[in-house]
Amino acid sequence: MKRIFVAIILVATLGLTAWKLLDNKEKVAEKVYRPDPNLKVGVRVEAAQVRDLSQVSSFLGSFAPNREIEIRPQAGGEIVQLPIAEGQAVGAGKLIAKLDDDQLRFQAEGLQVTIEGYQNDLKRYETLVKGDATPAVNLEKTQLNIRSTQAQAKQIQKQIANTTITAPFSGVVTQKMVEKGSVVSPGTPIAKITDISLLKLVVQVPEKAVGQFKIGQSVGIRTEAYPDERFTGRVSLIGVQGDAAHNFPVEITVANSGAHPLKAGMYGSIENTSQVRGKTLTVARQAIVGSTKQPQVFVVENGKAVLRNVQIGATTNDYYEITGGLKEGEQIVVSGQINLQNGTPVVTQ
Template sequence: MKRLFIFLGVIAVIGLTAAKLLSNKEQTAQKVYVPDPDPKVGVKTAVAEMRKLSQESAFLGSFTPNRKVEIRPQAGGEIIRLTIEEGQFVKAGQLIAKLDDEQLRYQVEALQVTLEGYQNDLKRYEVLVKGDAVPAVNLERTQLSIRSTQAQIKQLNKQIQNTNIIAPFGGIITAKMVEKGSVVSIGTPMAEITDISSLKLVVNIPEKSINEFRTGKSIVIKTDVNPDADLKGRVTMVAAEGDDAHNYPVEITVANSQNHPLKAGMYGSIANSTDVKGEALSVPRQAIMGSAKQPQLYVVENGKAVLRSVGIGSTTNDYYEITKGLKAGDRVVTSGQINLQDGTSVIAQ
């Protein structure tokens, strides 16, 4: 009887052990990775559609002043008055400096006395000529002397006027080369005035794009100092001759403003849009694979990526024109092609 109990106990232990092993096997089987026979690859897609193809080209240039000139006197002498400092704004016609004109005024005064004497002589000669008391030639000589003296006075007055150095246009004094008390001669640089009420963006345009620019064309200008502002400019000059690299300078004039102030020397850029082709079936450039002779792309059909050969035509920075192998509405893969083969199941985004 004791042996029977022992035997039954052994059988029970064996049963429990087998059940435990079977349970562990099921749990282990559940943890073992079983590859999906048809895995799906996540890709990004875009729709092939009709769109107007245009090419946008960006060009960088720098701003130059509307006008800049050195102030040089047309008279010589000592500067007795100087009314400017560097950085100061001056108006057109404003006095910049005054030269000593005392000697010139003395000469005018002396000539006026001489003129008065000639005029008195003229009155006497007119009376004497009528009475045949003196020859008529004396009257003629006096008349010529009067005209000559008047011309000398006008010349001296012009020289006196030239001792007033004035601003030819409104602008900022960007350089001052003299001080009060300096003695200058005709043509000596005294100051530099710069007009930035409007500025010119000078951009070098390559030969292939120069025909897209014409005088009077409106263009939007972007600057680093005001990146969010679109400045309206107008083409005011297209060079008739290019440099050795076949680049042609183009000037685009833009008005300066208090809201978005500009200074000469700053950078500016323009983006010129050119129509490459009218309405055409196109896809993003990222969709195209292969070579230019044998372009291919993946089309998503029924949840699978199907490799398809296509023909391409015009191109822009962002799109390829598709001439064959595709129709409007087809969804093409633009990202994730490296993980695809013909017929791979995909999850399109």
């Protein structure tokens, strides 16, 4: 009897608990917001249109010389000639400086006398060896002495040649570090020569724009020095490594102009027109919902917002290129998507 009573109490408790849970579920369900399927959401729309996505990007840089070098002698000594001045134009092979080479020439004369003496000895030994009057080893030693002395003479001639310092290429003397009479050591800077027959405009291009440039591409250049003139250069280098700000160096080579001479250090800017896709179907950037990997847009059809998958291509600051999923003229929601679901009735603004 007691067991029956306990069972009845247990069943009653379980029934009461189930009823309470069901009642709570109904109350919670009553509190959940259910949108009115007939309530229209206000949205702003724009038509998908064909636009020209050409972009004009402007980048500022400064001109660098085509070539620049510090002239450093390979020999040392007193400068006896220095026929240059700062600002002077010099051609390739032009004398920059001449060092005193008297001591080297004296050494060269002494070596030549030694060689002549060995050559005379060689003739005598050749005669004596034929008559077995002297060992052949003396002849061999004399031949080796001649070769050794000739090698020393070549070294001296090379040192003499190094005392004549010439310009390796045509340019302008932009700095003179010594004066006539100065005594210099090997490697001492004497002068700096700068070649500006060609100039290199170096600009820093952001990561998103560096793909607009190709080696050999023709680029228009404008300068602050000649604001009404337009120069043309060609892309000669695109950096393979960016800086901490993800900017990449792009180098544009431009021929200097006699009528409008450019100088190293001047500012220059390039305007690069990138034909992203030319005329193409586009929508506003804010129309895209989801991610760029799975882009979607809300298209207004029969008074309702229909969620549709699209394919996107190039992009600008304002528009996405649409490569699939839309037709020109379709009305695309560009504002108010946060209140939309697939099939939500809308009223356009």
